[in-house]
Amino acid sequence: MAVPLLDLRLQYAQVKDDVQRRMNALCESQHFILGPPVEELETAVRDYTGCGHAIGASSGTDALLAILMAMGIGRGDAVITTPYTFFATAGCIQRVGAEPVFVDIDAATYNMDPVKLGEYLRKKCHAGPDGRLLTAAGNRVRAIMPVHLFGCVCDMDRIGALASEFDLPVIEDAAQAIGADYPSSSGKRLRAGAIGEASYFSFFPSKNLGAFGDAGMATCREADLAAQIKLMRNHGMGAQYHHEKVGGNFRIDALQAVVLSAKLPHLDAWHAARRRNAALYREEFTKLGLLDRITLPVEPYAASGVKNHHIYHQYVVRVPDRDKVREKLTAAGIGCAVYYPIPLHLQECFASLGHSAGDFPESEKAARESLALPIYPELTADQIREVAGALAKALT
Template identity: 50%
Template sequence: MKIPLLDLNAQLKTIETEIKKAVIEVIDSTRYIMGPEVEALENEIAAYTGGKYGIGVSSGTDALLVSLMALNIQPGDRVITTPFSFFATAGVIARLNAKPVFVDIDPNTYNMSPDALEQWFKTHAQETHRVKAIIPVHLYGQCADMDPIHELARAHHIPIVEDAAQAIGAQYPSSSGPKKSGSIGDLGCFSFFPSKNLGCMGDGGMVVTNDPELNEKLKMLRNHGAKPKYYHAMIGGNFRLDPIQAAILRVKLPHLDQWHTMRRQNAAYYDEKLKNIGVKTPFVAYGRSRHIYNQYVISIPENRDGLRQFLTENDINTEIYYPVSFHMQACFKDLGYREGDFPNSEYAANHTLALPVYPELTPEMQDYVVDKIRTGL
């Protein structure tokens, strides 16, 4: 039995006719840059996430980049984030010649530790005035613990940019009521990379915000800083979302909550079947209904790589998200961090493994995965 990490063909079969119709309509319209499909998706994503404004952009990476540009991040500014995420989280900071500052993750959720963040502010009082943004990541489909992060940010007058690339639809039980990822901070960034729960057929992203001034600034920045056309009050970039991708996403969006539910069911099945066999299953911080399981990540005490090789030999595709913490990446050597600085991140990099959890996965396929894990441990 062959088990892919993700089977987009299985998803496509259920919506292929709708997708092709939507794409052909865009082709026939001859509106190939921005236009009504992008505007409609922006409104729909804003409504879905609980934000007032949606700004369609070219990728999740560019969503983060343009958000930092909108906050006027300058060379030498500090931006605090986690050392354990997809590279773009830290890469966009460095691209603006600002300095990434890392705080360790919670060992259970793999998200930014509020305690580590608080400790950083206590021990770096002389640098606090240089911190211009905080980027918590909602990794694997579960929100970071945002209330204490929000409290620390507000105490120091620092804006929050949520990296919600893996977490569209995830919920957080805020003290002010339940909120969806992306609508908790000042700016929320989403990715529509094909492997995401809501994925397009190429690259795409979205920024959501409740701030009308940031909304206007983001819309200018994604189009070279122009308003009106050919008049540039600022320098931006070409960060526009393609209307064909927007049309595809509009077909998929009504199915998203059902796909979330199917992933949760698969996760619950794994949780039950993987009990008491020596692996740590994903920690559920706020209730399963608030987790969207973009990834189902287990932790293996010993010989993670050996188990992964065994699963590969038995036609089970897995992935390591992520094998190297940012502070150990060669490109960030000049930041001065050393091995051991972020032990929770380093442990996760060496011990975690993502299993297939996509909606169309069957119990028989999951049983096969579990059986091979038992054998391979």
């Protein structure tokens, strides 16, 4: 039996009526740019995540650009992130003229390692003449951007403590993590997008909450920053044709907003189904005796009692001889993918940063070993058994 990596048609069947009703209403109104459908989605995302403000954008990438521009981050600045993430995280930092600075990931979670972040801030940065924190290249460190990779929130207590110590804002890359919960040591359940000073989500179609094309959303804590992000989203325009800043066209389409508004009420059930699938995989891999050959994803917050402790945007295992295993699974009709085969510090476009192989060993190792298996909510138990069986065969 072939099992695809993702089949969005099954999800569409669940929301089709509501999506079509909303789309029809929008078509009748012929109001496609911003307006009530976008505001409805922004309010729903704000309420769902508990963030202060939510601003719809044309993609996750554009949401991040709007945030960086709104924070005035540009030439002479630096933002700290990890090299094991989708390109846009660091691409946007470079696009606004700032220096992307990488710290390595934690091997178990694939997320920014707070110990390495601390080492970087303490040992590799220095204070400039005005006391501001500078990178070795002389750029001013302006923000820390941890990435909640694959749907599990970073260790935000430890990252937040370092951010406070060095007086830096945190921008969450929550592109893959809408709805992911974090059990903060304050005793509060916090949700991705509502932890740092600013954050953003991607609604790329394959995301847990996916649009019918590109879409994204910026979130932030303070009203002043929200106003700046809104300004940047629409050509820096306050009053009509009065441009206070040079922004861009980063507006979310109203058509995408109505699709997302129809899907959002289903999101928690879809997250739960993804977690159920992850638990089924564990059972199957255990039965097949594979646990000493493959490494399963960890669930660092499972015991905390928060609901969406992992939302499994991707279900990523580590396997020996990954490329061979991938070939065998593909030949057997099992959808699988590599996120991400080349860590960002080794990408051609970042050659000017001067990194070489060996600089971020955990990111490089993850890029060699990781393999994403199908995890979408509508997978059946039979399909999961099929994938597990095919993986067992591919490992022999």
